[in-house]
Amino acid sequence: MYQNQYSQQKRMKQPPPVLSTKDDAYLTDALSWELLAAKKAYSFACQCSDQQVKHQLEQLSQLHQTHYHALLSHLSPNDYDNQNYQQFN
Numbered sequence: 001m002y003q004n005q006y007s008q009q010k011r012m013k014q015p016p017p018v019l020s021t022k023d024d025a026y027l028t029d030a031l032s033w034e035l036l037a038a039k040k041a042y043s044f045a046c047q048c049s050d051q052q053v054k055h056q057l058e059q060l061s062q063l064h065q066t067h068y069h070a071l072l073s074h075l076s077p078n079d080y081d082n083q084n085y086q087q088f089n
Contacts (some may be wrong), residue, residue: 031071038064 019027038061045057 027071027075031068034064034068034071038062038068 018040041057041061044053048057
């Protein structure tokens, strides 16, 4: 019964106009996790001497930066679309 209800729910195409406190807490956590992962991957890449591993870590850092900026753009599209973000590398 639970699976039937879950499969019938439709995915939202846009975020709701108002976020709950729980939504806000989750988004804050998700932003923190993405930023921390990007910083750690970049830091490890800077310390790495193997070029293949370094390249993979740099790509990982870029991926987490992309996720971080995507979350920011959903929260406040007008504020973040035209800004230049500091890149880690």
